[in-house]
Amino acid sequence: MATIRQVSKHANVSVATVSRVVNGNKWVSDSTREKVLQAMKELGYKPNSFAKALATNRSDTLGMVVSDLAGPFFGEMMRAAEDTVRKQGKHLIITSGHESFDSEMDAIEFLMQRRVDALLLHVESIPDNDLIKMCDEYSIPIILINRRVPELADNCISLDNDMGGYLATQHLLDQGHTAIACIAGPLFKADARARLAGYRRAIEQAGLRYDERLVIESDYQEEGGTQSIERLNRRKADFTAVFAHNDHMAIGAMKALKADGKRVPDDVSVVGYDDMVMARYTVPGLTTVNIPVAEFGRQAADLALLKLGDREGSVTQKYQPELVVRQSTTRPKR
Amino acid sequence: MATIRQVSKHANVSVATVSRVVNGNKWVSDSTREKVLQAMKELGYKPNSFAKALATNRSDTLGMVVSDLAGPFFGEMMRAAEDTVRKQGKHLIITSGHESFDSEMDAIEFLMQRRVDALLLHVESIPDNDLIKMCDEYSIPIILINRRVPELADNCISLDNDMGGYLATQHLLDQGHTAIACIAGPLFKADARARLAGYRRAIEQAGLRYDERLVIESDYQEEGGTQSIERLNRRKADFTAVFAHNDHMAIGAMKALKADGKRVPDDVSVVGYDDMVMARYTVPGLTTVNIPVAEFGRQAADLALLKLGDREGSVTQKYQPELVVRQSTTRPKR
DNA sequence: GGTTATAATGTAACCGGTTACATGTTGGTT
DNA sequence: AACCAACATGTAACCGGTTACATTATAACC
Missing domain, CATH: 3.40.50.2300 (Response regulator)
Structure with missing residues (x-):
């Protein structure tokens, strides 16, 4: 897989120039830009996200932990969260916590090693105290979904x-x-x-x-x-x-x-x-x-983006459930 | 967040030694190992996965593309695939293809930028030819789920x-x-x-x-x-x-x-x-x-691991569906 | 004591990007 | 001609790991 230096040689420019083209920096003449784009295409160049993340200390990726990857509840939530995040040009990595303390901690560990920019957590087995500690320790936004921790009220998306x-x-x-x-x-x-x-x-x-x-x-x-x-x-x-x-x-x-x-x-x-x-x-x-499961996902993502400074506005954090009346209820007959 | 160099200073050893401890290399004396582990704990050291992946050119991560993150079909599949992958100490990044060509290509692009070690694809909108080209171009295993492309028979997990x-x-x-x-x-x-x-x-x-x-x-x-x-x-x-x-x-x-x-x-x-x-x-x-949805996920992951050389044995690649008889069928009454 | 094998540790180049800073070019002003 | 602003491009250090190779210490053997 081609590297930025190969592209720079192929196009007869410096790596800095290639980097500028890739990132849309305006200090590049049109003719040079053309040359570089051409070289990129010819070599099938794809930036290495690791190198980029390492250099910038930003991964442009949010991490999400859900209890279980299966089940309609989480499916809708993940979909909504992913949509929201993608619209900002970022990405979502989802891991499963398997409803156990160790496994949930594991999942978070994994995401932190990937240096995600924020965490969206739907966890059930990690006690409030550990979550509070975590928020202190890690310097990234941590959003709690379907959970209400008074000390972290600003980071909770919950249902009434x-x-x-x-x-x-x-x-x-x-x-x-x-x-x-x-x-x-x-x-x-x-x-x-x-x-x-x-x-x-x-x-x-x-x-x-x-x-x-x-x-x-x-x-x-x-x-x-x-x-x-x-x-x-x-x-x-x-x-x-x-x-x-x-x-x-x-x-x-x-x-x-x-x-x-x-x-x-x-x-x-x-x-x-x-x-x-x-x-x-x-x-x-x-x-x-x-x-409103989808809302949960969407708003958790929005809240995280907000805290990262990539979005403006505010986010509702407590949702009102609604009753759906079907046929299993009626007036008592006696 | 602490780096390997900070740990090495704190423990009075070289970065190489710290790296050896982290990766379980045996050429470290017990006393040094202790010292290093202590230093790691004190500084709350977590290896930066980007730096590691950059240096080793391996991410220990498989990528999966599904049509839709919601829906029982994909949920079961994702869960089974994740379980399988995790048991090998690796991880799974899942992205959604949203059932459109552009979006599916996007998802693959994203995963390739993350330099995943293999791709598990459940895609519907990308034509066979593009997939064949992709397998040539990328030098990693690509597994196709619920799909049968004759030229890529070895990489297909499909249902009859x-x-x-x-x-x-x-x-x-x-x-x-x-x-x-x-x-x-x-x-x-x-x-x-x-x-x-x-x-x-x-x-x-x-x-x-x-x-x-x-x-x-x-x-x-x-x-x-x-x-x-x-x-x-x-x-x-x-x-x-x-x-x-x-x-x-x-x-x-x-x-x-x-x-x-x-x-x-x-x-x-x-x-x-x-x-x-x-x-x-x-x-x-x-x-x-x-x-057998869960089987799909499990076997796709197994097949990928097999091709990566992390697992031995073989994998069934074509599944037989089974009829589940309930009450909606009976003998014709006329 | 000299030689050699083995264990333990260190040094520094490298992975592939970003970016601060230096340098070079052009055209317009005075 | 001298000077400056604005634009275009290049150089090299840096991000945080890995690892080939070098070096040193220790023990064992003749």
């Missing part, structure tokens, strides 16, 4: 999960439900806690009592949703509606209800959370809370 | 699409269908042509006549599936089963059939292709052809 839980519950209350079960995500996760808080807020605001027996802590898996219904049954809990903290669990719950001979929504209404693709295809269609 | 079309059609024939419509993908794409060829082979092998009026060329979109049924109706085509070249179109077709008052599978059986996640959630569950 409390509001989401509130919306879902309020929708059921509006329809006349008064006994609403809640299948929660693992409560060590902040988003599950916030969704639960929103649920509770709606319940109490409606003048109802918050009943712990109607709340089950589960695991965000479909199977967990199924088991949660069974656990509710064993508790002999009485309810006409279920709010699950994600769509997987909602689908699991619907299966369990069906197995019990209950009809959705006639006997029990169900609301999910996330609006995954499949929510459109279940029968009945799942009423759920939409997360 | 002909077999997939055959399997789907044969399944319907086995159940007794004799009038099977086919909603094809855009025929400028090789995979659609192969699936159609498989369909035709099964039909003719069964002693039936290949009837062009039962074949519609569509666009791989859900809406296209819907329209295809309408077009078949306008042609007054008579059929008891439909084979769609992907699940999106199959779902669109089912909707159109339902709108026509026809029941699936009692009046018309439907088979899709791809086994996307949603195929499990449609009603009735969609019979479809499974693509």
Whole structure:
């Protein structure tokens, strides 16, 4: 692969001149520019990004860590982030954190070795404190996606999960439900806690009592949703509606209800959370809370570019979820 | 950020010695090694991957181009490829080709500038000829995923699409269908042509006549599936089963059939292709052809590593699809 | 003691760009 | 003719690693 010196020889100019042509510096006469471009084409010259990054101490690349490369959630986010970054002529390197502390740290290490200009992190296993330390230590912008660390508020892009839980519950209350079960995500996760808080807020605001027996802590898996219904049954809990903290669990719950001979929504209404693709295809269609996933990616990238000084303006950092009403909810029939 | 020279000063040794410690070279005494490791820790030293890559002319990184970062198909593939690559201590940079020629070339350009050690390409818009030229020009392994270019057979990981079309059609024939419509993908794409060829082979092998009026060329979109049924109706085509070249179109077709008052599978059986996640959630569950997506990613990575000499053994390069039977197909009722 | 093999460490050129600074050229002013 | 501004181009140091080769220290053998 041709180097800048080969090009300079071939075009009978100095390396500095070639560099100027490549970088669009204006101090080059038209005739020289032509000569150089010609030489570049003839030799198939492509600048070596390593040499460039080494010399400039800039990689023009942002790094992104996601929990998992598969899954609709991350796909949309990555796409939006990449689009945004590319429009600025920069690039995005995406790595997977595999939802484990070591692996997430590994991924960050890798990106730092590549000297990325900024980090977009969607990490779940690294505690707040380590993140705070990291922001101190590394001198590049670090954006946290779908996470809220008070000390790093300026670097967080997060969803108002409390509001989401509130919306879902309020929708059921509006329809006349008064006994609403809640299948929660693992409560060590902040988003599950916030969704639960929103649920509770709606319940109490409606003048109802918050009943712990109607709340089950589960695991965000479909199977967990199924088991949660069974656990509710064993508790002999009485309810006409279920709010699950994600769509997987909602689908699991619907299966369990069906197995019990209950009809959705006639006997029990169900609301999910996330609006995954499949929510459109279940029968009945799942009423759920939409997360603006693509927005997350776009805005995280924008925020990073902003901090790098490559973009002007400001960035919204907290998003409002929206309720998507389908067929899995209706007025209680009894 | 500390450099190797700072570390060498701090530990009172030469840069060569530090480099030896970092790279696990054995010509270092234990006491010196200790000293150096200590210095590295104290300064928080992280090797600059650019400098390293520049000096060694190796990046220990593979590049991957996918059509779209979102979508379950690519997600699984990326994950499998990344896992495989990481196990070899290397890394993967993924970029999106956005299904356009310019964009795909762009992505490749970017990866070449990063001097990746090999390319894993899932591209659709770059013609065979350009790919062949590329393989000549670049001196690194280039693996083509889900594509079959005869001249580059050794670098292709592909699915036997002909077999997939055959399997789907044969399944319907086995159940007794004799009038099977086919909603094809855009025929400028090789995979659609192969699936159609498989369909035709099964039909003719069964002693039936290949009837062009039962074949519609569509666009791989859900809406296209819907329209295809309408077009078949306008042609007054008579059929008891439909084979769609992907699940999106199959779902669109089912909707159109339902709108026509026809029941699936009692009046018309439907088979899709791809086994996307949603195929499990449609009603009735969609019979479809499974693509071993994760295998694609894994094997593409393995093949590249093999060619780089970092792995031994051989790699299967053509995969057999499998039929997944669900509830959308049954014996014809008339 | 001299010779030699082996281990441990250092020196400096090199990878391929960028860029501060030096130098050369041209045309216009006074 | 002398001077200067503006433009065009070249030279060489530098970014932070790797590594061939040189050098020195240590032990072993005759």
